[in-house]
Amino acid sequence: MSAKGGLHVALVGLNFGAEFVPIYLHHPDVEALTICDRDPSRLTWVGDRYNVQNRSADLDELLADDEIDALHLVTPPTVHAAQSAAVLRSGKHCACTIPMGLTLDELRDVIAAQRESGKNFMMMETSVYTREFLFAKDMMERGELGTITFVRGAHLQDMVGWPDYWLGFPPLVHITHAFAPALALLKTRAVKVHCFGSGELRDDVRGNYGNPFPFETAIFRLEGTNVAAEVSRFMYQTARAYTESFAIYGDEKSFEWQQLEHEDPIVFTRGDIAERVKPPDRAELLPAEIARFTQRGVYDESQPALSFLQGGGHGGSHPHLVHEFVRSIVEGRKSWINEITAANWTASGICAHESAMQDGAEVIVPSFE
Secondary structure (H helix, E strand, C coil): CCCCCCEEEEEECCCHHHHHHHHHHHCCCEEEEEEECCCHHHHHHHHHHHCCCEEECCHHHHHCCCCCCEEEECCCHHHHHHHHHHHHHCCCEEEECCCCCCCHHHHHHHHHHHHHHCCCEEECCHHHCCHHHHHHHHHHHCCCCCCEEEEEEEEECCCCCCCHHHCCCCHHHHCHHHHHHHHHHHCCCEEEEEEEEECCCCHHHCCCCCCCCCEEEEEEEECCCCCEEEEEEECCCCCCCCEEEEEEEECCEEEECCCCCCCCCEEEECCCEEEECCCCCCHHHCCHHHHHHHCCEECCCCCHHHCCEECCHHHHCHHHHHHHHHHHHHCCCCCCCCHHHHHHHHHHHHHHHHHHHCCCCCEECCCCC
């Protein structure tokens, strides 16, 4: 920790990662923030926009800096596992955006690095901190849903125009936005999967992953339950508006994500009753200093140069993620989405794609302990 007792955090990757800068700057347990990006123009633009003086273009420089306590990686998916393991082995806590890794061996290496270092790892999965998820979680904990009979998730997003490392990416290897809510609500993991690929990728979006499918859909069996889960993901060649969604069906009530993102979700009650609901914002779960970042609003009214719209991304989840990561370090405990939970969630998608490549053959999902 810094001399004043707060954490020194480094944020690596400032494209989407810039969303997190003001949250770290205002978190009461963060004393200092360093930003890092290999693109000098982006590094300068973000640093000047947020008035952040600590800047670096070199990840290795941050790993060697004894004053930095933790790194938050918002970097390309192909390097997540290697960078996470390097952060942990450098003696620093690590948060990383999804996916945790692209192969089962990569997941095992991150777990090994965490065990060697004793430092915290957290996968920054937004879907389990959205307003919709927190609403469904409250329903579940109050017993309103009754006995659960089925769960479903989908992440539907056309990735045309995204960076080239997404070309041909196996859809369900990037599964956790679609599947994590169901697994978290049922407090379980996937044990086996049958998955089919659908459609055929055009040559111009094939990429280098050896994946032929624009769309994958899977059925999972879940540990310790008689519940099945259906999960679908597409990345190319499908006409559909973006959504990251889940549904959970019980014998008393069910919760379904909205069909379109600007709509409200639906709660069904036995007896053919359907009601649109507006999940409340859960800013009260956060310190006052960062609560406003669940909503899109003016970042800093006191400094005209910093007065611009900021926050509210991914259903208000970003400040919840930062708070859980920071507090897990301060409190000396594992984060909720720790290395084991992250590996179990991520492995389900890796195994689903393996099944798709075998025309739907059953694949056992390994357990990480």
